[in-house]
Amino acid sequence: MASKPVVGILMGSDSDLPVMEEAVKILKLFDIPCEVTVSSAHRTPKRTSDYARTAEKRGIRIIIAGAGSAAHLAGFIAAETTLPVIGVPIDSSPLNGLDSLLSTVQMPGGVPVASMAIGKAGAKNAGIFAAEILSLSDTKLKDRLKAHRKEMARQVEEKAKKLKA
Numbered sequence: 001m002a003s004k005p006v007v008g009i010l011m012g013s014d015s016d017l018p019v020m021e022e023a024v025k026i027l028k029l030f031d032i033p034c035e036v037t038v039s040s041a042h043r044t045p046k047r048t049s050d051y052a053r054t055a056e057k058r059g060i061r062i063i064i065a066g067a068g069s070a071a072h073l074a075g076f077i078a079a080e081t082t083l084p085v086i087g088v089p090i091d092s093s094p095l096n097g098l099d100s101l102l103s104t105v106q107m108p109g110g111v112p113v114a115s116m117a118i119g120k121a122g123a124k125n126a127g128i129f130a131a132e133i134l135s136l137s138d139t140k141l142k143d144r145l146k147a148h149r150k151e152m153a154r155q156v157e158e159k160a161k162k163l164k165a
């Protein structure tokens, strides 16, 4: 039987999936069970609110929310829960995500959203950041995160060697 999800990934539209898949990939890499769903702050506000209000009771420990344009999804969710909320600004608009970045990062004091970078890099980092939070109470996960960093460094060294040759 699959373990219960501890990270909830939400996105404002299914068109955000190609970006948000980067977060899913990372969580899978670290064997962190997650659930993925679509819910919009403006198209389905009740569904989004219900999700945020029930997440903690269902065992979710961190929520990752990705949205584009006037991206209020992460802030909307953060308003309904004290779970850590990680926002991913999606580059789906004519402004290439600058609008989403500002909407996500500029939360008024009192209700935080941890904003990542725009687009795929941000979604990837959202997955890693969620893993880092969970690793505070999971030493095996912390070791795996350290090994992941080492592997990244090894790959850079390898590329540098090839360039030199």
Ligand code: RP5
Binding pocket: 011, 012, 013, 014, 015, 016, 040, 066, 067, 068, 069, 090, 092
């Ligand atoms: C936002 O509007 C979504 O998060 C998406 O990035 C953008 C476009 O949505 P669709 O029109 O593709 O459904 O709410």
